[in-house]
Amino acid sequence: MAHGLPGGSPLSVATISVSDMNRSLDFYCRRIGMTVRSDATWSGPAFARHWHLAGNASARAVFLAAATHAVGRVLLLQFDATGRAPIRQDAVRRGYGLWNLNFYTHDIVGASKELAGLGYRFWSEPTAHNFSPEVGSPVEVMFDGPDEVPINLVELRGGGPGSQIGGMRTFLQQHGTTKTGFTPVVTSSHCVRSREKGIAFYRDVLGMHVVIDEEMNSPAANHFLNIPASSRTHVTFVEGNHMFGKVAMSWPVNYTPVDLVPRAIAPNVGYLSQTFLVPDVAATIAATQEQGGQVYTPRHDVDIPGLGAVTAAIVRNPASGALTEFVETKA
Secondary structure, eight states, X not given: OOOSSTTOOOOOEEEEEOSOHHHHHXXXXXXXXXXXXXXXXXXXXXXXXXXXXXXXXXXXXXXXEOTTOSSSEEEEEEEEOSOOOBSSOTTOSOEEEEEEEEEEBSOHHHHHHHHHHXXXXXXXXXXXXXOOTTTOOOEEEEEEOGGGOEEEEEEOOSOOTTSHHHHHHHHHHHHOOOTTSBOSOOEEEEEOSOHHHHHHIIIIITOOEEEEEEEEXXXXXXXXXXSOTTOXXXXXXXXXXXXXXXXXXXXXXXXXXXXXXXXXXXXXBEEEEEEEEESOHHHHHHHHHHTTOEEEEEEEEEEETTTEEEEEEEEEOTTTOOEEEEEEOOO
């Protein structure tokens, strides 16, 4: 029995630890077009317990969303704490753990030129992926966003009406974009050590379902990812009750990435955790433990900026060890 929301719990919030809040806000608000919903100082015993910090620690917490979607949101945390080191170092191109944020755009070429002109480092030119006819052919590009979080832009250019890409394109036309032409976080990549454990976790614990299951191994795809031409990467997309907030699990078939998981803890800078809303945190923790996931922060009451006073916990995802936050929904 799954423990997520009816239809599955999509990614509700991606939490990013930032080095320079103003620079990060310039990107997510001015460039991507997300809106600030909360800007507060987060501190106190529950905050320190949540992130395993000293009792006097604090953070500026800015909660971002696009339109009225309760999925694909971003929480930016600038910790006022010592020892902040980058999670992703030396511009690594693939690392175990939470990896990137993905936004859809109607004009990937124009967006890429504009962002490159602002100094963002792109890994390649926009590249078309030829998946199966059932999936379609998106055009993608990757670049280094603020805080060394890779950003993936996607244009839904190829694919018939009955394909996965065609269905996403229809959904996007119905729901619109931000004022700058982007979506909320549609997909977030999670590089896993075990595809089977990842599928079991997202399916059996959070109630998500597989929508794309393909191997990326073409020279064009590997050029886009900036990894060796002979690399094979199996990608499995899981979706909850919304087309936004998907998780794309990347399983390296014939190569070993850098392990980012030990560094992905507060107050280090980078992609810190993923948040999923669930009806019962205690039951969701128990289901995670049954699959080998460990509790990082036990269930407790905490006031999370943007989400309010909630019951929450953090576990280590069984597929990689990445931090995964459960927040209990209110009746």
